[in-house]
Amino acid sequence: xxxxxxxxxxxxxxxxxxxxxxxxxxxxxxxxxxxxxxxxxxxxxxxxxxxxxxxxxxxxxxxxxxxxxxxxxxxxxxxxx
Numbered sequence: 001x002x003x004x005x006x007x008x009x010x011x012x013x014x015x016x017x018x019x020x021x022x023x024x025x026x027x028x029x030x031x032x033x034x035x036x037x038x039x040x041x042x043x044x045x046x047x048x049x050x051x052x053x054x055x056x057x058x059x060x061x062x063x064x065x066x067x068x069x070x071x072x073x074x075x076x077x078x079x080x081x
Contacts, residue, residue, distance in 0.1 A: 006032075
């Protein structure tokens with residue numbers, strides 16, 4: 001998993017992040033990640049739901065599969081081998 005290092009973080013910002021982490025009972029890293037997700041990436045469950053909706057839309061746009069033989073006849077011929 002990639003990582004991110006932030007240098008020269010201003011003291012007031014660091015203190016604010018520490019207070020937010022303490023209030024949420026998170027580590028400093030967990031709080032920074034939660035804040036970044038809220039600003040940039042949104043909720044992971046929401047992103048996952050949107051991805052599933054896009055997949056469902058693409059699936060509905062595909063034409064139905066056409067078989068030369070019915071599944072029953074394929075199974076029957078396989079059993080008769």
